[in-house]
Amino acid sequence: MRETFVSRPAWVLSGSMLGWGESVVAECDAIVFVTLDPAERLRRLEEREIVRRAGRPHDDEAWRAFKTWAKGYDDPTFDGRNRVYERRSPLRHSG
Known part of the structure; x- marks a missing residue:
């Protein structure tokens, strides 16, 4: 996750982060829960x-x-x- 997303100046990740994305949560400016x-x-x-x-x-x-x-x-x-x-x-x- 860190290699793929965090090094970029801007990024959007779609989908749940539970179970695999927790390590980059602190790097996020916003997390939006869409239903x-x-x-x-x-x-x-x-x-x-x-x-x-x-x-x-x-x-x-x-x-x-x-x-x-x-x-x-x-x-x-x-x-x-x-x-x-x-x-x-x-x-x-x-x-």
Whole structure:
């Protein structure tokens, strides 16, 4: 993270930093938590997957497992990274 981002004069990182980005939080000028309607978020994930696979079918086991995991993000009882966990994270209060 430090090599990729911090040495640049300006940068934007999209996505969660929990579990892998904590080491650069002190280097950030701002951290913005953006939410999106769950159905729209999943639609965008699917759209990105279509582009990533250059139009090839993506309804395989790995995609189904990822999609199930991604749906869990909006469930506060989900045993994994979820919206409630990120909103309570110390990253939100470190600046």
